[in-house]
Amino acid sequence: MSQSYDRGTVEDFGRWRSFSAGMWAWIFHKFTGWVLIGYLFTHIAVLSTATTGPEVYETTIQGLESLAVVRLLEVGLLAVAVFHILNGVRLLMVDLGVGLEAQDKSFYASLIITGAITVASVPTFLSGVF
Amino acid sequence: MADHYSSFDRSGTSWLLQRLTAAFLVVVLAFHFFLLHFVNHAADVTFAGTSARMSTWTYFSLMVLFLLTATFHGVNGVYNTVVGQDGVTGWKKTAVTAVLVVASLLMVVQGLRTALVWTNLF
Numbered sequence: 001m002s003q004s005y006d007r008g009t010v011e012d013f014g015r016w017r018s019f020s021a022g023m024w025a026w027i028f029h030k031f032t033g034w035v036l037i038g039y040l041f042t043h044i045a046v047l048s049t050a051t052t053g054p055e056v057y058e059t060t061i062q063g064l065e066s067l068a069v070v071r072l073l074e075v076g077l078l079a080v081a082v083f084h085i086l087n088g089v090r091l092l093m094v095d096l097g098v099g100l101e102a103q104d105k106s107f108y109a110s111l112i113i114t115g116a117i118t119v120a121s122v123p124t125f126l127s128g129v130f
Numbered sequence: 131m132a133d134h135y136s137s138f139d140r141s142g143t144s145w146l147l148q149r150l151t152a153a154f155l156v157v158v159l160a161f162h163f164f165l166l167h168f169v170n171h172a173a174d175v176t177f178a179g180t181s182a183r184m185s186t187w188t189y190f191s192l193m194v195l196f197l198l199t200a201t202f203h204g205v206n207g208v209y210n211t212v213v214g215q216d217g218v219t220g221w222k223k224t225a226v227t228a229v230l231v232v233a234s235l236l237m238v239v240q241g242l243r244t245a246l247v248w249t250n251l252f
Binding site for chain 2: 030033034037044048058062065088092124
């Protein structure tokens with residue numbers, strides 16, 4: 001039997017201690033979504049250097065990739081993308097009514113798998129920059 | 131049982147398209163990351179290499195679809211957050227919609243222009 005609770009607004013961050021797993025998932029999904037759409041605009045802007053010529057494109061990409069901070073940001077981007085993908089699959093399942101009773105566990109699983117994939121990717125992302 | 135938390139009205143076309151593009155993007159975003167960071171490293175990217183990939187119909191059409199679906203999914207997500215959830219109305223809603231539509235069009239046009247520079251399919 002479903003029951004409604006007055007949880008107030010999720011945006012009231014003073015209440016974060018009482019957030020449930022689903023509310024954290026909602027906030028993380030929204031945050032990672034903002035990062036990804038922001039990155040998409042940046043990504044297209046950087047790739048657009050190809051319109052001015054092959055040399056400009058290669059100099060831009062290789063110049064950015066030579067910076068350690070860019071490599072670290074890429075690790076962060078991977079973490080954001082992996083979480084958004086995994087939690088997105090979780091949301092598709094929730095929308096289809098599959099595994100609703102385990103929606104909190106699937107959120108924790110998304111976090112753990114994101115962490116594992118991110119840590120495992122660090123050597124690949126940082127190779128050759130230091 | 132907690133209430134369903136979502137930025138979306140689950141009865142609309144917007145909700146359905148957001149889910150359909152999500153299902154597509156789950157696969158293509160993972161493929162894109164894997165191909166360009168783990169198979170080919172971003173630091174080793176060359177114009178010729180990108181051009182070779184973009185000169186096959188399969189890869190070119192996949193990337194164009196990726197651009198279109200990612201733009202829609204991202205911008206529609208922002209729209210639903212700002213307009214649907216935060217309840218912006220009136221002239222502010224019109225302004226937000228206009229900015230998002232123009233930004234989307236600019237991104238798609240610029241993305242396609244760049245894609246056409248790389249490919250030799252046309």
